Amino acid sequence: MLKRLTKLLQGIGSRMLERIWRLGAAARFFFYTMVYSGESLRRPQLVVREVYFTGVMSLIIILVSAFFVGMVLALQGYNTLQKYGSSDAIGVLVALSLVRELGPVVTALLFAGRAGTAITAEIGLMKATEQLSAMEMMAVSPIARVVAPRFWAGVISMPILATLFSMTGILGGYMVAVPLIGVDDGAFWSQMQANVDFKEDIVNGFIKSCVFGVACTLIALFEGYDAPPTAEGVSRATTRTVVISSLAVLGLDFVLTSFMLSP
């Protein structure tokens, strides 16, 4: 009985220790990425290539889901608002929920699933096939050549994607609210403009998306770089990327929102 208990405690302890160890390694990894950023930013062609793969290739899934999210918001919102006779406020509801929350958060979740997994798998496989070691042999830092361009590409792409998400979502909401339901076109936009503040809502949403971009990209890169160089290791690292990124995004969202809402 006592033996089993000690074994359990040992298991918990070693797992905790492993987590903390990885956290420290991730911090060091982040530091190196920052240090080597200058080197990779001097070759913008690398970053542009990665923006294409992480940003432009994610565009379709982001835009399509944004359109549907906006349409659903308008439908659901109308259903409830109409009970209180304020269906004109549908524009405000759609715009505020998209710009403040859904734009950055849903984009980050989709980004982690679409681009984050690709980054992890790519870097994990590079490591498994010893391409990273080969670079080190040639005195090319893999962090400068492989990691830093992907990091900056993710940090650049994420806010752009989130902004496009919000805009497309609002257009989707407009499509449902005005032609389909018959809310007044002028009331839709004017109520929205009266209640959405540029600094309070739009800029704060933008800041959120930047933070999520850093978090998602960094997690994906570190998981790939730290993956055991086997097929199983890469597959596990890819799963962990999605899980940790999603949790990190939702947790960070709470922290950022509580900061932004406090006066």
Next chain:
Amino acid sequence: MERTTIDLWVGIFAAAGLAAMMGLAMKVGNLTTSGIGETYAVTAAFENIGGLKARAPVKSAGVVVGRVDGIQFDTKTYEAIVTIKIDKRYEFPKDTFASIYTSGLLGEQYVGLDAGGDSVPLKNNDKIAHTQDAVVLEKMISQFLYNKASETGDTKSGDKKQVGEK
């Protein structure tokens, strides 16, 4: 430098992002409506501002002429000091009346300006002397109940003098 199709796509991507940001700022946000341009500030003291908030509109005859810039509490008079920024294009006489109204039954609150007859206009950092507080629903209801009670009391005693009074 060699140009590739990837560059083109990334360029389109970045341009679309910028366009979306502009769209959000102009069409969705209040960047266009809040840019009043040159303004002058006046203050007004209220005993009760209700739910008035900073950035609430200031209207005269229903037209937005300015915005509430800030709200402070004066510890000497125990009144709320509301700072209002009014567009330079609009001049108001010195004896303008400032009141706090509610748009709709439960809508947001705004400051309404009713122009007086004075020939001297309000200047920067002036204070509006005549104000009317926000209507607090609970006060109104209790007053109504009080009046009702006194009314029935009065009819019993036969004295109908106080019925018309508040």
